[in-house]
Amino acid sequence: NMKQVKSSFRIVEQAPTIVGMKKQCEAGGRICYRSEDRISDDSYKKLLSVFDERHHYSPLAHGTIYMNISKENWAPICERLNKKFMSEHDKDLTAMTWFRNPMWTRMVWCDGYWAITTNYRIIKELELEDIMEKYWCEPTSKHIKRYSVEFECSRGVMDEIRTHASSLAATSESTRYCNYNNDKFGSELTYVYPSWFVDATEAQKEVYIKQCEAEESAYITLIGLDMQPQQARDLLSLNIRTKCMFTGFPDAWEHVFSLRTTKAAHPDMVEIMKPLSTEFNKRGITNKIYE
DSSP states (O other): OOEEEOOEEEEEOOOSHHHHHHHHHHHHHHHHHTOGGGOOTTHHHHHHHHHHHHTOOGGGGGSEEEEEEEHHHHHHHHHHHHHHHOOSSOTTOOHHHHHTOTTTOEEEEOSSEEEEEEEHHHHHHTTOHHHHHHHBOOOOTTSOOOEEEEEEEEHHHHHHHGGGTTTSEEEEOOTTTOOTTSGGGTTSOEEEOOTTGGGOOHHHHHHHHHHHHHHHHHHHHHHHTTOOHHHHGGGOOTTBEEEEEEEEOHHHHHHHHHHHSSTTSOHHHHHHHHHHHHHHHHTTOOGGGTO
């Protein structure tokens, strides 16, 4: 039953309005549980409520927020943040330091107002939803945009992309919760063809395929013996197919491309990152337009 697929990517555009932003968060969150089939017009409300109750804020970082705030209106917001969130241990570490971390927030001065780009996780954790709702706007040419990419790749490739999580929001398919013996997964494991497979000898391919088949058989057997997915996953190899989403500013993506498209990078990574870099260039997504 074992299935093999090629790695792929999809740039995920955020829909307009605050609702569109929250649905982007839902899309990133549902990847963790592979519950995309449960998405409806208002399903984001319940899921984001659950995330809120559990303080599970990482999927919220996929939602991008754009605001225009005048100098006069910005001053009391700074005062509010610094007063409410001043660190007890370091008086120099304030909420403004956190909010203005360039990995998560970009502010462009536009002759009288700030064009601000941030994400929903920052807004939630700093309790700024009222500010978001008051100053929300759709992105203009002054705002530095963020871009989300959904990948289907091997676990090994995903792990390497995730090393850039300091500058990219990240969520990924969880082998703790996903039961690959369920009908929604076809009661089978899915693997990503390694880049070397095409040029491999028949003997090499046979060894590879037999190993995948043995792994799948053992996994399904353990699930049938009442093991939980988080236990049976110990058998899964790095080429298991994994769905994941990453979101970041253009310079964060350019940094990824600069490291992951060279000869020193893993061939499986190059195979997916070179076409993505080309697609970014076709769409004019580059940090140069903001410099």
